[in-house]
Amino acid sequence: MPIRVLFWNVGDELWSIGSMVQEIKRVDADLVALVEAESYLSTEQEFWKNTFPGYRFQTGKNGFMLLSRLPTTASEYGNFGRMGRYLKINLKADVSQSGASSISEAFVVYLVDINSDILRSRKEALQKLAEEVAQEKENPVLIVGDFNTPGDSVHFNPLRKLCRNSFEQAGEGYNATWPLPLPVLDLDAIWVNSFFQVSSSENRWTWYSDHRPVVADLLLQTTPASGKPAD
Template identity: 25%
Template sequence: MLVIWLGRSFKIHFSEDIKETDLEVVFWNASHNRDFDDAFNINNSIPDVLVLVEDGVYNLEDFKLKYPKYYFHESIRGISIFSKTPLKILDEITSNHKTNIINFEVDGICFYAVDVSASMDVPRSWELSFVNEYIKIKEKTVLLGDFNIPFESKFLTNIKANFNHAFNKKGNGFRETWFWNIPLLSLDHIWVSKDLKILKTEKVNTWKSDHSMLKVFIAN
């Protein structure tokens, strides 16, 4: 069983050259205590697009003053978005059981930021059905977030049919993002539509959250 798990979870890929014109996209579950600056520091740079879920309390106006050339969005549903280029919010929706999705657009690419309810008394089948029904655009699209289910889950079948799993495609090491740098479960995912080219995927471990950070570079 250990050999099977290692074969499925541990990935080795050669990364491709990253150009300045390529898109760096980062996702992080901030565990209710962190903000944009924490994410920038952990990432060691400011990415092109950053999505935080379960972020801490912060003053958005302070970040707008500190980074006047960039774009921010703060949702009352606990999802925050940063972009170096103009950011267009298309829709925000919440399920009856507090699964949250923000649909936005950056540089002609459609994004779905997802935070699936972690409530133990809410069946994952309900919440992933909600997610699957909501994802309408499946070209030039990035789907990223805390899905609260591992890669192997049958509830990801529809997503797997239309998107490539960024870490499976171009990641190195263990795929699992939770918890506290121990590769237990792959709850956080970045999915990229099959018409977009994934150049490199990284998992960044940190003690500032019980979730690792994920980032992907996409040819733009």
């Protein structure tokens, strides 16, 4: 099943909520994951339900917001000590089989927000994230977030053993995401394990936050690229 994913750090509310909503609608993603959305969370839930019919709307502590066309089966929060936090979400999607049949396949999403503290290393946080993902290695895993760490950092090495950066796999153009209007660092990203094929990846240009929205088109499979069958 093709799945379009949008991740966006909307922390600096440079324009109105209406502008942010317009950008999300333009992308038309199946899964929208936002961090630092505290300034939008005070808006009545009825607004989100009316604005995005067909989506399940979920908010939580730490400024996380999720809009999903796919069924959510469970969610839980975790942290990286002093260096950030994550929301783990279990979702389901229909996966095409041979012929016209399809099955419902569960997959795991980690919505990540790592702190920007310049006095602390991101190494421990990214190591802990890799350890979390390793526990799900038999399942499809999608990681979206603001890592506050450039993509070429050695601190990503443990995660690279398990997952791929979608922009590195299928992106085109300039990959830096922060700070607008002249981004110089690729801090925001979408990562996937081998159960996902990356069809395309794009870092979009907007004026509605100091971070660029990150978009990826993915194909969920029942077997990983290595050919190992899923449990």
